[in-house]
Every structure is written in C-alpha cells, then in structure tokens.
Amino acid sequence: MTFKQIVWKMAKVQYKKYLIYFLCNSFAVMFFFMFSTVYFNERIIEAKKLDGIQDALAVPAVALVVFTVFFISYAHNVFMKRRKSEFGLFMTLGMSHRDISKLLLLENGVIGLCSIVTGIIGGAIFSRLFFLLLMKSVGLEEIPFHFNGSMFLYSIATFALVFLAAVGKSLFFTLKKDVIQSLRSNRTAETIKLKSPLFGGFGLVMMFGSILMLYFSFSKSNGGELLLWTIGVLIGLYISLNQSVSFLIELAKKNKPFYYRRLLLLTSLDYKFKQLTSILMLVTVMIMVTIIYTTLLLTIYQSSEKDAIEGNPYDIAIVQAKTKNNLSSEEISSIINKQDNPIKQHLKMPIFYSIQTLPGVEGYFTNVVISVDDFNKLTSQQKQLQEREYINYINEAPEYVGNSNDDHQELAFNIGSKERTYQQKGMIAVKSINNLSYLHEFIIVNQAEFELLKKNADGFAAEIQLFNVANWKNTADVVEILDKKVKHYSKTAPQIADRAGIPSQQEFFQMASKIDSYQYHKNSSGILFCVISFLSVIFFFGTFILLYLNLFSELDLEQAKYQKLYKIGITAREVKRFISNELATLFFIPLVLGTTLAYLYVAILATDVGGIMKNPEILLHFVIIASGYLCIQAGYFFYARRKMCTNII
Structure with a gap:
C-alpha cells in the first residue's frame, strides 16, 4: 500500500474533521464578502449625503478582520491538533519531513481554494438578500445592489493572508517535532505555565479599577485617556480569565466542605480557563x-426625529451673501410654499461678516454680527444694548456651553484706520438657528451699531432666511430642488473674499433642514445598526x-x-x-x-x-x-x- 493510499484511507475514515475545517474557512470567506458588498458599495456613500458612512463602517470592518484572524487561526489549530499523531505514524512508516510538508501544503491548498470558491458563491447569493433587507429597513430601496472588484479582492486577499500565516506557522512547528513527540501529542496535556491566585486577584482589581478611573475622568477626558483606560480594562480582563479560577480556588479552600464537594469541578475549570483564555477573551x-x-x-x-428637531429649530434655513447671483425671497417662497404644505412662518435675519486681521501673524478671522432687534424677533426676548455694547450669543443649547461670562471682556472692530471697542454685557446660549457652518457664535449689537459696522467695517453682508411649514416631513422634494439651486448659485456667484480663514463662496451658500438631518441620521445609524x-x-x-x-x-x-x-x-x-x-x-x-x-x-x-x-x-x-x-x-x-x-x- 502506497503513502497516498494510506493518507486517502485515513481521510475517508475521518472525513468529518476535514468537512468541519472546510466549512469554517468557507463561512469566514462568505461572511467577509457579505460585509464587503455594503462597505465597498459606492452608491451608499452617494445616497442621501451619507459622506461619512464608510468611515463609520471602518470600526466594524476592523472588528471583522480581527475576528477573522482569530477564527481561521483557531480553526486551523484545532484541525492540526488532531493531525499531529497521524504525522508521527506516517513518519514511523518511512515518510520524510519533505513528504509531510507536501501533504500539509496539498491538503490546505485544496481546502483553501475550495473555501474561497464556495465562500464567494455563497456570499454572492446571500449578500443580495442581506443587502436588500438592509436597504429596505433603512428606507434606501433606490440604492442598487452590485458587485465590484474591491469586494472580491479584499475578501480573497484577507482570507489568503490569514490562512497562509496559519498554515505556515503549523508547518514550522510540526516539522520541528520528532516522531515520539508527534505520536504522544494526543496523550500529552497542555502545560499550564502560570498558576497564581494573587495574579488573578490583581487582574480583577485592574479591570474594575480601570472602569472606575474611566468613569471619574470621562467628563474631562480626551480620546487618549479613553483608549488608555480601555487597554487597562482589556489587560485586566485577560489576566482575570486566565487566573481568576485559581484565585477562587484559593478563597474556596478556606471553606473546606464547599471546596472538597466541588474539587473536581474547580480544578477542571482552572485547566479549561487557562487553556481557552484566548477564546473566552474573544467572546467576552x-x-x-x-x-x-x-x-x-x-x-x-x-432618536433621529428628536435630534433633527432639536438641531434645527426651523424646518428650512438658507443663508446667502448679498451678491448679484442670489435666489430671491420670492423664488425661494414659491418653491417651498405648496398648497398641501404651506409656509407657516418666514423670518429674514440680516447678518454681517466682519473680517478681522490676526494681530502679529498673517491671516484673518470673522465675527458674525447681528442686531439686537433681529435677535429679539428670533428668540422672543427683550434685550437692549447701548452704544459700544455687545452680547456674545452662542447658537447652542445651554447644557452644551460653558459657564464663562466675563462682562468686562472687550472686542475691537477696525473702522478704517481706527479701532472701535465694544464692552461685553453678557453671554446667551440658546438654540435658535439651524446647524449652518460658520453660524455657531454671534456678536449682538444695537441697530445703529450694526448699520455702522455694515457700512464701514471690512466684511460683507448676508441674510439668513428661516421657514416653517405645515409638515416638515413632506419637504424632501422641496429641499432637493432648493439644494440644487443653492449649489448652482454658489458656483456662479462672484467670490466673496480670497483671504486665508474666510469661507469660500461655495462654503458660504448653504442650506440646513430638518428633513435632511432626519434622513441622514436615520439612514446612517440604521445602516450601522443593521451591519453591527x-x-x-x-x-x-x-x-x-x-x-x-x-x-x-x-x-x-x-x-x-x-x-x-x-x-x-x-x-x-x-x-x-x-x-x-x-x-x-x-x-x-x-x-x-x-x-x-x-x-x-x-x-x-x-x-x-x-x-x-x-x-x-x-x-x-x-x-x-x-x-x-x-x-x-x-x-x-x-x-x-x-x-x-x-x-x-
């Protein structure tokens, strides 16, 4: 009987282990390909302004890659664990290390190629169903399902790299062992190198201590501290899983009846937890x-609807500079005002972008100035200001703004060759305007000062138009038309300013609406939720x-x-x-x-x-x-x- 016949007969008798190993690899390819059909679908990124969706999917993608590495490597290790004694038997019959290498490469090569083929075929079939269900659940049925080269390339390349690394590692360690070690592999228990109850207790303290430190420092922490304490939690978790049973056994020994009744279970768990630490850590x-x-x-x-309403007090908001190429108020109103969804409120608020030089350096910054009369109309307040006084207005909910309120702070505007200084008379934080770029912080002055600055200070005038309609959820078509017109005018209007730190014409012409915010949050979070x-x-x-x-x-x-x-x-x-x-x-x-x-x-x-x-x-x-x-x-x-x-x- 030849070596090939012996190997073939053993494979037929123990076909289940080959089948399970093949299915594990095939499932890994299939699941990665299914995720790729969402991650590499350009139409999702283009739809509903979901520009950041691919960045948001990056974290799940990394998690899937890490999981794939563990999954394939461990499945391969379990498969090879049962083969070591067979290799020892083959070597006693005269098979050389070179023959073992050929056998390993041939078996894994065939299984790997078959896994790629079946995984891609299965992924292509099930990914369409997964994609359609996903798009329907988030209201993006118009996005077509399609394949592209990146989906196939990244799925196959990721699997191939992990698979080849696992095979190479097994090949190296298998060939290092002699015949006796291989034959005795099934009857040799894995060595537990460390058994320290004290170390297990330290792991538990480290894990929960890191959580406590994260809790107390989170409100004033940055991303670095969050990462640091999370690493502490993970290290403590690994130590706990590896040594906690030893720690519990040491505690149980103080109660002899309890310990001896559960001696077999505790010692078995101690061995299992040390043997399976990586898997248990991965699962946790x-x-x-x-x-x-x-x-x-x-x-x-x-909470997409709630966030859209809180972030956008008005149903539609449009900001335009006072240039010759503008959408007129009449044209905007004619687009928004529909018989079945009429305009209920229309407010115009003049603003002035004051361009200030940065002292001591090259560059500019802007202050957005509004009059106290327009602010009072916007917020229904009764504020009053005298000459050379101002209020700092933050367009944000009070709970998200600090408590600093220096009434003695001065603010200077350049009026020709002179400076005109204003004294701060308080700070107001209230969300009254939609989320528009460059319109987060305002300087409020009285009407006379506003007109003075607009005529004499360096800058440009603009206007915010705010609309409320009968039902904002029925404004999707209107907003789409307005968005196209705003983008068209932003390209054809003359440049406002060509100085560092000043918004460009394209950045300045903009629109914000409840429906856009609602659709963006609902679609992006919906896709992420379904993918997770x-x-x-x-x-x-x-x-x-x-x-x-x-x-x-x-x-x-x-x-x-x-x-x-x-x-x-x-x-x-x-x-x-x-x-x-x-x-x-x-x-x-x-x-x-x-x-x-x-x-x-x-x-x-x-x-x-x-x-x-x-x-x-x-x-x-x-x-x-x-x-x-x-x-x-x-x-x-x-x-x-x-x-x-x-x-x-």
Missing part, C-alpha cells in the same frame, strides 16, 4: 463591543463554533477521563451534573462579563447626555439587546450540553 470582548455599539446605534436611530447586528450574529456563531470545536476535539480524552472516574464510584447522574456545571460556566461567564462591561461603558458614555436615568430609552435598548444575546447563548449551551452528555454518558 465581542459581546461587550457589539452590545455597546448596537445599544448606542439603536438609540441614535430611534449582522456582525453580532457572525461573532456569536463563530465563537460558538470555536468553543464547540475545542471542547469536542478532545472528546475521546474526556471519555477516557470519565471512564476512570466511573471506576472510583462516580455515577452517571453526577457526571451529567458535572458536565452541565462546567459548560454553563464556560458559556455564561463571558456573557456575564461582556454584558457587565458593556453596561458600565454605556452608563459612562451616557453621562454626556445626562446619564441613563434621564435617558431611559438607552437602558431599555440595552436590556432588549442583552436579553437577545442571553437567549442565543442559552440555546447554544443546551445544544452543547445535550451533545456532550450523549457522547460521554
């Missing part, structure tokens, strides 16, 4: 990240497979262990209870840890909007998503427990 982090993302995105998606939900299913499915493969790849060793326990008097009922407790710990500890960390992060992030108690919808969404995860994980657990008990008892 994926649960934490996906719950945080889906909770926040679902909240944003549900899709990835959550992939992560859960993938991590369950990895955990399942690891547990059942050593099924013969588990059977041998329990056969020995039967001989010393353990019953089948006790074995079943032991298996159930062990699997429950392995399946639910990552869920509990991931959910707890996710809740703490959501609570910390929610402090920016007043906290969870002031935003109960955030807590509701968290509970819904976490409950869904619990149901999925419970289903996995009951399936694995039944399978394990059936094979062992």
